[in-house]
Amino acid sequence: MDTSLEVLHRVFGYDSFRTGQQEIIEHVVSGGDALVLMPTGGGKSLCYQIPALVRPGVGVVVSPLIALMQDQVDALTALGVRAGFLNSTQDFGERQRVEAAFLAGELDLLYLAPERLRVEATVRLLAKGEISLFAIDEAHCVSQWGHDFRPDYLALSELPALWPEVPRIALTATATPATHAEISERLGLGQARHFVAGFDRPNIHYRITTKSEPKRQLLDFLRTEHPDEAGIVYCLSRSSVEKIAEFLVDNGIAAVPYHAGLDARTRAAHQARFLREEGLIVVATIAFGMGIDKPDVRFVAHLDLPKSLEGYYQETGRAGRDGLPATAWMAYGLQDVVQHRRMSLEGDDQHRRRQAHHLDAMLALCETVTCRRVMLLDYFGQSGTEACGNCDTCQTPPESWDGTVPAQKVLSTVLRLARERRQKFGVGQIVDILLGKTTAKVLQHGHDSLSVFGVGAELGNSEWHGVVRQLLAQGLLAVEPDYGALVLTDASAEVLRGKQEVPLRRDAKRPARAARPAAG
Ligand code: ADP
Ligand code: ZN
DSSP states (O other): OOOOHHHHHHHTSSSSTTTHHHHHHHHHHHTOOEEOOOOSSSOHHHHHHHHHHSSSSSSEEEEEEHHHHHHHHHHHTTTTTTTTEOOSSOHHHHHHHHHHHHHHOOSSEEOOGGGGGGSSHHHHHHSSEEEEEEEESSSSOOOSSOOOOGGGGGGGHHHHHOOTTEEEEESOOOOHHHHHHHHHHHTOTTTTTEEEOOOOOOOEEEEEEEOOHHHHHHHHHHHHHHOOOOOOOOOHHHHHHHHHHHHHHHHOOOOOOOTTSOOOHHHHHHHOOOOOOHSSSSEEESSSSSTOOOOOOOEESSSSSSSSHHHHHHTTTTTTSSSEEEEEEEOOOOHHHHHHHHHTTOHHHHHHHHHHHHHHHHHHHHHHHOOOHHHHHHTOOOOOOOOOOOOOOHHHHHOEEOOHHHHHHHHHHHHHHHTTTTOOOOOOHHHHHHHHHOOOOHHHGGGGGGGTTTTTTTHHHHHHHHHHHHHTTTTSSEOTTTTOOOOEOOHHHHHHHTTTTTTEEEEOOOOOOOOOOOOO
């Protein structure tokens, strides 16, 4: 019997394993069950392909990506691996040939669409052959909590009862702790070893700055740190994509827009230019990026807050695939929080809870005073890493300060404004009241006679905005769904009663401009 390393050399032509691969492969070769979390491009396929070649029998791979099966099988065949697939795209004859090869022991790997396992005939077929392992790819599809739920995946919970001796390895690139737990439970992998590998992208410098004048800040960032370099600028809406692309072009920077509202031909042309040309910037919605493999993307910039850390990680992960220094830069401000808090109120109960959970994690990353990378890795289950030295909070640790009194001032202003039933006031009015500004709107509503009028002279306008933003981020303020007005939460009461302190992060006066990390 070949060892795993021999198969890696001889069949796949690689010198060495990547982080995590060897451990996983040896565990499965020896018959153990595994649940593997590894980012896209991390090298998950070898984790089941090599054990399937080393162990006797056929490795059965369950995958929802029917469109890719032919390519996968072709690629394996080219390497001399005997592989086949069964899915709904085949005619009877093709299916029969694959089934015959399976029964004759002439396959190393058999790819199956999940719905095949719901068919009694498939189960009978598999029972007649020798199976070396089951690999369950895109395992997050079994999770109803996740975003790719496929009912057919639920049938996979039957595997251990039908084949108690056959090891199972489930793999996914996108699992929050909650999804992870659900995969483990639904697939009966509670006893399996869980591997979390390779989420760190050490060459990416993470930086999140407070948004004041986003366009100016973006331009500054591009000119000082990434002149003439390729990168992606993500915006939330199609219209901001258009505006920002135009703004960059007006300022002499090569940029093209990309969003689902453009016709297919324009999209394809812009994508092709991005891949081919040097130093082109794509300004895009999240519609851009899936399956794009450009190694020398030097930066990913976010002008709007992503919905979740999964999104943030996936989008920023498109930078620096070549291993050279790259920057993940984001400008984030009060309006982002208001908008996202409001969006997270849409949909049914379960959807709202999920959105709120994702948003809280995203906001925690934005407002953290500790290493961003540690937080990000921790979220993806890779805990116990040390402060990285290559993120903004490591390089210029932000101060925290006791914001209890300012928080109380904001909260009591919100409380007083809430008594005016028919009127809904935004952040601007709250700050104007605190600063004692006699604007037309303040006078019109008699807000200059409120007891909180003018009690906030200790902070400036933008600092007050920062306080409100952080109160929203911490859940001490909420957004009311109809008008988007700010309202108190249950937790606010504790602060108002002086029972809870409010630590705040001091925003940098100007966006911190960190030096570019040296190459290597
Ligand atoms: P994933 O399924 O995790 O997205 P793949 O299995 O498709 O990733 O692997 C991504 C790429 O990395 C593939 O081109 C693969 O051939 C390559 N790769 C995987 N493992 C190794 C290794 N040990 N050495 C070199 N290249 C590898
Ligand atoms: Zn760090």
